[in-house]
Amino acid sequence: MKQRFAMIVSLTPALSQRARGDEETLRVVYVKVLNENQELSMAFDKRHTSHFPGGLASLGFCRWILLMGMAFGFGASAFSAEAPSAPLDNPPPSLEQTPPAPVVPIEVDKAVGQKTPQDHSRFKQLQGPFTSPEQVTQACLSCHTKAAKQMMSTIHWTWKAWNPKTRQMVGKNQVYNTFCVSPISNEQFCTVCHVGYGSTDPEKFIPFEQRTEDHVDCLVCHDQTRTYRKIPFIGGNPAMEKIAVRPGCNEVYGTDKPYVMPQDLARIAQKVKAPTRYTCGICHFYGGGGDGVKHGDLDSSLNDPSHELDVHMDAKGLNFSCQKCHETSDHHISGEHYAIDAAPKTSAFMRGFQHNGNAATCQSCHGQTPHHADKRTSTPEAAALNMHTRNIACETCHIPEFARGGKPTKMNWNYATAGKLAPNGSPLVIEDEKGWNTYWGVKGSFQWGENVVPEYRWFNGTERWMHVGDKIQPDKNGVVGVNDISGSPTDGQSKIWPFKISRNNQPYDTQTGVLAVFHSFGFDQDSYTMTYDWQKAISAGMKAAKLPFSGHYGFVKTQMYWPIAHMVAPKTKALGCVQCHADGGRLQGIDGVYMPGRSRDHQPLIERIGLLVTALAFAGVLLHGLIRVILWLRRRS
Amino acid sequence: MSTHRIYLFKRFERFWHWSQAALVITMLVTGFEIHGYLGGFDFKSAVLVHGYAAWALVTLWVFAIFWHFTTGEWRQYIPTFQKIFLVARHYAWGIFRGEAHPYHQTPQHKHNPLQRLAYLWLKLMINPLIWLSGAFLLIFSYDWIRTMPFGLTLADMAWTHTAAAYMMLLFFIAHVYLATTGHTPLTYIKAMITGWEDSYDGPQAGDSSPSKNA
Numbered sequence: 137m138k139q140r141f142a143m144i145v146s147l148t149p150a151l152s153q154r155a156r157g158d159e160e161t162l163r164v165v166y167v168k169v170l171n172e173n174q175e176l177s178m179a180f181d182k183r184h185t186s187h188f189p190g191g192l193a194s195l196g197f198c199r200w201i202l203l204m205g206m207a208f209g210f211g212a213s214a215f216s217a218e219a220p221s222a223p224l225d226n227p228p229p230s231l232e233q234t235p236p237a238p239v240v241p242i243e244v245d246k247a248v249g250q251k252t253p254q255d256h257s258r259f260k261q262l263q264g265p266f267t268s269p270e271q272v273t274q275a276c277l278s279c280h281t282k283a284a285k286q287m288m289s290t291i292h293w294t295w296k297a298w299n300p301k302t303r304q305m306v307g308k309n310q311v312y313n314t315f316c317v318s319p320i321s322n323e324q325f326c327t328v329c330h331v332g333y334g335s336t337d338p339e340k341f342i343p344f345e346q347r348t349e350d351h352v353d354c355l356v357c358h359d360q361t362r363t364y365r366k367i368p369f370i371g372g373n374p375a376m377e378k379i380a381v382r383p384g385c386n387e388v389y390g391t392d393k394p395y396v397m398p399q400d401l402a403r404i405a406q407k408v409k410a411p412t413r414y415t416c417g418i419c420h421f422y423g424g425g426g427d428g429v430k431h432g433d434l435d436s437s438l439n440d441p442s443h444e445l446d447v448h449m450d451a452k453g454l455n456f457s458c459q460k461c462h463e464t465s466d467h468h469i470s471g472e473h474y475a476i477d478a479a480p481k482t483s484a485f486m487r488g489f490q491h492n493g494n495a496a497t498c499q500s501c502h503g504q505t506p507h508h509a510d511k512r513t514s515t516p517e518a519a520a521l522n523m524h525t526r527n528i529a530c531e532t533c534h535i536p537e538f539a540r541g542g543k544p545t546k547m548n549w550n551y552a553t554a555g556k557l558a559p560n561g562s563p564l565v566i567e568d569e570k571g572w573n574t575y576w577g578v579k580g581s582f583q584w585g586e587n588v589v590p591e592y593r594w595f596n597g598t599e600r601w602m603h604v605g606d607k608i609q610p611d612k613n614g615v616v617g618v619n620d621i622s623g624s625p626t627d628g629q630s631k632i633w634p635f636k637i638s639r640n641n642q643p644y645d646t647q648t649g650v651l652a653v654f655h656s657f658g659f660d661q662d663s664y665t666m667t668y669d670w671q672k673a674i675s676a677g678m679k680a681a682k683l684p685f686s687g688h689y690g691f692v693k694t695q696m697y698w699p700i701a702h703m704v705a706p707k708t709k710a711l712g713c714v715q716c717h718a719d720g721g722r723l724q725g726i727d728g729v730y731m732p733g734r735s736r737d738h739q740p741l742i743e744r745i746g747l748l749v750t751a752l753a754f755a756g757v758l759l760h761g762l763i764r765v766i767l768w769l770r771r772r773s
Numbered sequence: 774m775s776t777h778r779i780y781l782f783k784r785f786e787r788f789w790h791w792s793q794a795a796l797v798i799t800m801l802v803t804g805f806e807i808h809g810y811l812g813g814f815d816f817k818s819a820v821l822v823h824g825y826a827a828w829a830l831v832t833l834w835v836f837a838i839f840w841h842f843t844t845g846e847w848r849q850y851i852p853t854f855q856k857i858f859l860v861a862r863h864y865a866w867g868i869f870r871g872e873a874h875p876y877h878q879t880p881q882h883k884h885n886p887l888q889r890l891a892y893l894w895l896k897l898m899i900n901p902l903i904w905l906s907g908a909f910l911l912i913f914s915y916d917w918i919r920t921m922p923f924g925l926t927l928a929d930m931a932w933t934h935t936a937a938a939y940m941m942l943l944f945f946i947a948h949v950y951l952a953t954t955g956h957t958p959l960t961y962i963k964a965m966i967t968g969w970e971d972s973y974d975g976p977q978a979g980d981s982s983p984s985k986n987a
């Protein structure tokens with residue numbers, strides 16, 4: 137009886153919404169029920185199948201639930217149109233009072249999750265006060281004894297990953313990028329996004345492998361207060377005293393003020409929970425030096441996204457955390473850029489299965505043939521869409537544009553123009569009419585994009601990264617690809633994927649042809665952001681990277697591929713047929729597929745003969761008819 | 774010159790003809806829309822309508838083939854070269870002078886030799902080509918098959934379909950025009966609607982062809 141009651145309470149408001157056509161809500165609540173109580177949902181399944189085989193004719197089913205509800209004597213309020221949409225966390229009070237009192241009161245503790253019924257605020261170890269962040273980690277490790285070891289074996293700590301396709305070690309310190317280029321020689325700044333604590337001396341970097349377990353930063357991922365902040369130039373430590381913000385760098389310090397205040401670590405430690413979009417985003421949304429700069433499909437608009445922006449992370453809907461897709465085990469997080477499965481073969485790619493590799497894919501949940509007939513989609517249309525999934529990645533149609541959350545992303549960066557100063561001696565800053573920063577003396581000039589249409593390429597998941605020390609190999613357009621992608625219509629491993637291609641014009645050694653590593657960030661006289669001297673900055677950077685530098689440098693165009701996988705739009709906003717099935721459509725440049733509607737796929741001879749014969753036939757019958765009419769008129773007269 | 778009416782086209786035949794005409798026109802329009810040549814439709818609707826019309830035409834054909842074989846009407850399409858030059862001469866010359874058609878229709882032989890050849894070409898060449906290629910493309914679009922048969926690529930199959938579609942278009946243009954070449958421009962069309970055709974027996978002056986033998 138108690139179980140049944142719980143089930144009805146959970147489901148009925150959602151079902152009454154279903155009568156209004158709000159299917160999404162039903163799914164949300166149903167998923168929650170599944171998670172919370174497998175038994176209940178199974179009981180629900182049995183009933184629903186026995187009473188309504190194959191049907192679930194929504195109105196009929198809803199009426200049935202209504203009747204059941206009445207029979208149990210529940211208040212009508214639960215069935216009204218204003219019924220709360222997510223009643224599990226907070227069931228309507230009227231409902232709680234009406235049924236017979238349960239034998240044991242249900243324990244609901246909103247502050248903690250369903251899976252971890254601990255209230256960290258009551259732990260003695262976390263009462264503080266903490267005078268260093270390492271003390272917090274020690275407290276964490278006193279219970280979570282293996283957490284640091286786990287962390288220290290992940291890419292979040294090592295910044296190293298194995299590229300199984302090219303059999304190479306990759307990672308931030310191994311390869312180049314087209315934004316800040318390399319963390320080498322800039323570690324004390326770049327470790328603002330490392331899950332560890334280093335030296336607070338801006339000049340002294342302690343390599344990760346030399347650090348002890350208590351140097352793992354638990355709080356940056358597990359903070360729930362949105363107040364924990366790692367501070368640049370001090371090796372990834374939080375502020376333990378009042379620290380002045382370097383002018384122009386407020387975004388990286390996470391404050392509008394000219395200083396940051398010391399943090400109350402005990403308060404943060406007492407509230408820890410699983411990571412949220414905010415905690416993942418505090419690094420991943422700000423890659424490349426600012427909000428939305430790097431990825432294009434990841435920016436702070438995903439902290440609280442609308443349904444339009446991302447159907448899964450929709451804060452008022454499914455509200456997925458990152459790890460809902462990037463499933464996690466032992467602090468290892470699946471689905472990294474360095475190991476992409478571009479064309480998963482199995483239908484249900486279950487997360488956590490050993491043989492599945494470590495990619496986060498749409499297919500994990502949606503399978504290979506995800507389109508079904510519904511009131512908007514006919515059966516042949518659904519079938520035709522499923523046919524497309526052979527060649528086309530889900531993201532291609534379902535992420536019609538990236539940078540849709542109101543934050544622009546950096547499309548183009550030109551280091552060659554850096555170094556200009558304003559009349560007052562500070563680095564020159566230019567903003568365009570939208571308020572976007574198009575020039576900054578310490579970095580160069582930029583182009584930004586919002587609602588950007590991706591570029592499409594065949595992609596099999598293989599990226600060949602330029603390793604630090606590699607010589608440039610410009611393509612026929614003089615562009616160096618720092619992570620050239622592979623893929624073809626015939627290899628059976630590729631799909632057509634959407635990409636952000638970020639472009640730069642960055643320094644290289646003109647004598648050796650090696651792409652430069654340079655010292656951008658620091659308070660010393662070698663750092664570019666202090667003295668605007670490429671010679672010094674490259675010398676220092678190359679020295680730190682243990683590479684020779686001839687003393688001659690130039691600038692070369694570079695490009696970098698960023699597969700687009702976030703900001704999944706509602707299905708009504710997915711690409712329509714003609715966006716590709718037309719001349720000049722989005723896939724105009726894609727080879728190896730026959731696309732009706734795209735004239736480059738026509739057989740030119742067939743078209744020429746066909747159109748010619750058609751024209752001749754028209755001309756013939758017109759002429760024949762004309763002569764008939766003229767002669768007929770003459771005969772008549 | 775005497776006239777009498779003959780019943781050329783039975784009720785099913787007329788139904789078959791006109792519904793097939795409507796479906797073929799629909800498929801030509803949606804097909805060339807999908808091909809990228811016509812505006813005014815959206816691509817998705819064009820594809821769906823093209824597919825639905827294809828299924829309707831298949832159904833119609835099942836009945837039509839049954840009808841042809843059970844009634845023996847298929848014999849209408851047995852080719853003959855008898856009087857073929859006379860008929861050709863008529864369309865190239867006599868028709869302009871108002872001469873009567875050299876071929877005299879009967880319910881047993883309602884198609885003139887040129888017509889028979891044209892319909893045979895339609896039924897043995899264009900239709901199988903367009904149907905086979907179309908069927909493979911359709912079930913490919915339904916995700917029922919993943920590759921094309923006979924070692925063909927998707928493009929090969931699509932090109933075959935396109936070539937057959939141009940042939941169908943050519944047939945359509947010629948057919949519609951020739952439908953106006955009866956005794957009056959509407960003679961044949963009326964016959965196709967009512968089934969009855971006014972037969973104008975007897976040669977015109979100046980026509981030396983042997984006639985009245987049908």
